[in-house]
Structures are given as C-alpha cells and as structure tokens.
Amino acid sequence: MKKIKRILVLGGIIGFLFSSIPTYATPVTGHTWSSRNITYQNNGSNDFYKNIWTNARDEWNLSTDIFLQAGTNSNFTAGNKNDSSVTWDGRADWTFSIITGYYSTMKTWVNTYYTTQSHYKTANIEGIATHEFGHALGLDHAPFGNPTVMTPSTFEKTSSGALIDGRPNKSPTSWDINTINVLYDKNFAKGQSHEPVLDVPENLLKKAQITQKDLIIKHYSWAYGYSTLEARADDADLIVSGTVKNKLSPLVKNDGETEEAFLQSEIVIEKVIKGVISEGNLINLLQIGGETDTSIIYHENSTELQEGTEVLLYLKKIDDNVYIPINEDESIFIKQDEKSFKNLYDNSLVTLEEASTSIN
Incomplete structure (x- = not known):
C-alpha cells in the first residue's frame, strides 16, 4: 500500500508539498493546532486523574511557547478509561483537515487497567499524560533510548521478565521543547504556511474525501516494549x-x-x-x-x-x-x-x- 512519506531535512530539499523545512529533533505528526493558545477539556474521572492531565499541561506550558488551558472544548479532551482487552496504557486519537493539515479533533486517555497496577508510580502515569499531550501538540514517536518523552512504551521487558523504564524522560526534553517551538514558530511567528507531512495511505485519504467520513488516526503508548522474542513470548x-x-x-x-x-x-x-x-x-x-x-x-x-x-x-x-x-x-x-x-x-x-x- 503506497504511502506519502516525507523526510524533514534542514535547508532546502523541496518536495511538492514543502518549502524551507527545518530538521526536527523529535519526530512530528505533521499536524499542529491553528493557534498557540489551545483549550482542552479535562475529563479525568477523579481528582487524581484530573491532576495527571493538569501536571502534564504545566510541563508543556512551562517549557515551550504554547499555552494549554483547561476549559470546555469537546474537540480536545483528556481523560481515562479502563480496558483490559488492549496492550496500551496511553492513547491519542485525532482527526485533521486534509486541506490545511491542522488538527480538527484530539482525544487522549490513560488506561487505568494498567496505571492502577503496583509498578506504575505517579511519575510513570504523569509521563504517559505528558507523552499524549506531546502528540496533541504535534510530536510523533521517537525510538526507545532517545532523549525525549515521546518513546513509545512505558516499560521495557527484558528476557528474564524484569521491567526497566521505557520512558526515563517524563518531562519534555530539549529535543521536544525545540521541536514544538520550531513547529509553532514556523506556523505563526514567521507567517509561513503549514504544510502537512502525510503518513496515511493515499487510498484512505481519497476515501475519506469521497465518503465525507472522519479519518481517525490512532497512536498508542504501549504498556510494555519488547526487545527480545523471549520477553514477548513471556507475555x-x-x-x-x-x-x-x-x-x-x-x-x-x-x-x-x-x-x-x-x-x-x-x-x-x-x-x-x-x-x-x-x-x-x-x-x-x-x-x-x-x-x-x-x-x-x-x-x-x-x-x-x-x-x-x-x-x-x-x-x-x-x-x-x-x-x-x-x-x-x-x-x-x-x-x-x-x-x-x-x-x-x-x-x-x-x-x-x-x-x-x-x-x-
């Protein structure tokens, strides 16, 4: 299945979608909001989970040029749900305008089936929420071991079954901060157009346009990552x-x-x-x-x-x-x-x- 996939390179490679595209330290989804001032709805089911999202918001507000604020916005919600039939402990679902590339809707969750387990500390859960808000701002996954909050799993399982921290950076790092600031500076401060990086099969994009259906992109924070067959086999x-x-x-x-x-x-x-x-x-x-x-x-x-x-x-x-x-x-x-x-x-x-x- 053919996909449109563009590599972001500093200084001058011009594709049919792009001009003057900078390098991003942390990978990007290709989408942002149309403003630096972004309102989300905190749907945490209790004070603990409301605070998880509030603390994640503060992590981004204190370190980047964007301003996230809680309010009433059904197009961008953050909450929690319990689902034992999945292998994710955090999730972001979004839609975007095929014309402009801007986010249209964003839904983020943490999965209490995992986060209530004893090896999940508050720092791990807040790291998941901060990670999901990273997607909501425009960041994609980065490989395990990179200095970023955007690594794709909360824990890594070893061959012996031991758990190690899969997301040691639970706050935005310089990689993440610089990438967000470049994304939003490029879109607004310099008056440059926002050009989407599309990583969706062309047939789905066309089908969404023809049928007028929402194209929902799903991203997951896996509860466990596996670097060996033995670790995966154990689970x-x-x-x-x-x-x-x-x-x-x-x-x-x-x-x-x-x-x-x-x-x-x-x-x-x-x-x-x-x-x-x-x-x-x-x-x-x-x-x-x-x-x-x-x-x-x-x-x-x-x-x-x-x-x-x-x-x-x-x-x-x-x-x-x-x-x-x-x-x-x-x-x-x-x-x-x-x-x-x-x-x-x-x-x-x-x-x-x-x-x-x-x-x-």
Missing part, C-alpha cells in the same frame, strides 16, 4: 503459526465516547508453540483499523492481513477464541521462505525453531 497467551483463511467484516464498538473498528481475520492453526489450542482449529484475530458508519480508523503500525498469508503470531487473548497481536505489527511475522518469518514492524527474521526456544 503471550498464545504463540502459533498458521494461515489467514477468511476475512470477516470489521468489528465495530461504541462506548458512547468513542467509536472503534477492528479488522477481523480467521486464522487456521498449523503449529502451536505456546498455549492450549489444537492444530487445525480456527481463531479470530483482531487488528486495529477498519470502517464504521461515520469514520475510517487508521493506525500506521497495524497492517491488514490478507487471505492465504502464512503467519507467526504472538497473541493476547481478549475473549473466547478471540485474540489480538501484542502491540500490533510488532507481534506479526509473515512467512518468507521454508524456514523464516519476517516481522511487519522491524523486518527482523525468526524461524519456528527460534520461536520455540524463546519460551522460558
């Missing part, structure tokens, strides 16, 4: 190889606040590496994405599987015979040859033998 409820047999209609959920869509596939099991299931059985696999009556849902690290594809999967069980890949593409491997499967996220290769020996 998996099921590890199997198999073939995508059938594509099913998207599963749509609506909790009154958000509308969700999940791509559904039936996988016929060929080899069981971990878990209790028989070879030849079918399981349902859910992936983030799809279409509802009003929206098109997109997550850049969720690649829709096609019928006939041979896969190796590391899965979390969320219902009877229903599973999700742990952290989406990070836990899906596509068969390359007689021995190897390639990961959809980082292109790493693994054999079934290596997958089998990854179980502690």
